[in-house]
Amino acid sequence: MSTASQTTRTSDPYATSGADVDSAGDARVFNASGGDWDDVVEEASALHEERIVVNMGPQHPSTHGVLRLILELDGETVTETRAGIGYLHTGIEKNMEFRNWTQGVTFCTRMDYLTPMMQETVYCLAVEKLLGITDRIPQRASTIRVLMMELTRISSHLVALGTGGMEMGATTVMTVGFRERERILSIIEMITGLRMNNAYIRPGGVAQDLPRGVYDKIRDTMPALRRGLGELEALLNENPLVKGRMEKVGYLDLTGCMALGITGPVLRSAGLPHDLRKSAPYCGYETYDFDVPTRTSCDAYGRLRVRIDEMYQSMRIIEQATDRLQADEPGAPVMVEDKKIAWPAQLAIGSDGMGNSLDHIRTIMGESMEALIHHFKLVTEGFRVPAGQAYVAVESAKGELGCHVVSDGGTRPYRAHFRDPSFNNLQAAAAMCEGGQIADVIVAVASIDPVMGGVDR
């Protein structure tokens, strides 16, 4: 290489010769040397010859949606990682400014599509804080919210384990994970009518009370779910292949977590038992009996174990919440008493699934003029929220999910901003991947559990 370039430089094959000048006459002759190109070429050839920049994604089966990782590789070693996001930006926050306060739920539930209940709850808690009705939310509504959030947490963790396993080649982990998730989704579907994008939790409470037979369904599901989790544990916990792939991979210690503002299972895998359900309880979490599992290994394997342990804790909460809900007197309210806020969502099961409540229609159309006016005003205009701002955070399955809402006193949010945990945690991708193998990038990113719907919003 060096001798070749030496010879090139000493005898330039493109240099003009006397014959050229003769044939071209006065015309200018161009050649491909000169300038600082020699320096550029020298610099490029000084780097390792296997240095390569690879775009992993945005369409790649193991980047959890449309995440683009720009990897600089030296052989199989990753020397630089950058995450490119924005491929799933849908402008949800901007859209919420053009819908009324209740309709906002329909939008924010679609952000992190694996934890719809978390976004709905955090948004509703923030709106309720602005309205000053936090203390007026019926007990039963809060308990239902807890139940739904914990169901969601399990289903989100199951997807995290399932897809994480699949990306390592463990297809059975994925099939078991999704099979168990289906049990949860079937409960959620029974309660809300939908598997995801539920818009079930509304400012003031929840859309409607639990349907008949749901307690039995939850109680029947829990043992089956426990068996399924046991199956996953048997597959993963002491599996030498899993441990070989995950131990000491995606390492991020407590200092790194703090510097990068990491929360959720990643932070707890570094040994800090920070969980907003314990440290800043909302929805009555302080009255439930559960533990915050932690690990000290700071790696992907620790996060896996934290997630598995958390699912068992969530099941404990679900059992307690179910007991409480079943002990409630029939007809206990699930929506704030103030009819100026309570959206009329009383639905009945029609022949085609969900439908309008004939009782409600009979009341407003046939019996009470005031009720009709109220219904009309609330549905077309919405309610007004006193001007000001509020920030509320809940412990989502991925970490701190915050909601900053600003009201100008109108019927629509002046600004709604969501601090999605995945958005923040994905910043750790570089710290976790650089210096490791390219195969470990997939494990490390999966251990963050980013959901691009939430990251890009």
Added chain:
Amino acid sequence: MSDAKNDPGSTRAKGPGDDREELAQEYADNLPAAPGTTPDPVVIGERRGMFGASSGQDTTGYGGLRSEILLPGASPRPYGGYFDQLADSLERALVGGQASWSEAVEWVTVDRGEMTIHVRREHLVPVVRVLRDDPELRFEICTGVSGVHYPHETGRELHAVYHFLSITNGSKRVRVEVTCPDDDPHIPSIVSVYPANDWHERETWDMFGIQFDGHPALTRILMPDDWPGHPQRKDYPLGGIPVEYKGASIPPPDQRRSYN
């Protein structure tokens, strides 16, 4: 409901009038204070139209149906809760630093159980450094920056709102609000203090056009690199096309009738 009526001791067994009064009182407590009762509520705009008339305003239309949009202004001491201690600690920690409390802090608002410290932009970095480093404050985590655009607040159109969380001191929270004018949209970056704010500041630049000086690579993050404009500013249209449904045409959301 029927059970409550049967039980005279129940709190729900009140006349409807009592309840309404109580409710009105509660709303009044929660509402931002009326002009004159606090030193200076912040005017961020003006509302016009006959919907949502409140507090005995003229609804005949002859008065122009205007009302000012007021955000809570400065709160007097004591703030209540842990806020007094927090303010004292911050004031003490700022002594001997680059800027004193009175230089750095414009005012403090306590509203709905949340504390907002309005900081002058040139003193933002020393203030957040103290918030992180002082053992009594120790806000280890900045949960990001959220932009808000108030186009009618002349000279302070763009707000950057930071939320801080202290895990050490029992999940205390504080909000720091910084403003900058639209024609000079510069706010110092706090990435040197809170590296986690990197992407959050890029997002706020992308969506609101606030330039965070000193940020290591302030580029767009959600929108394409060559996108014109900053989508979440109030003067940026939402976009959308009319949709035909059963013969009727439904306009895009930002052109529908609004009751705001």
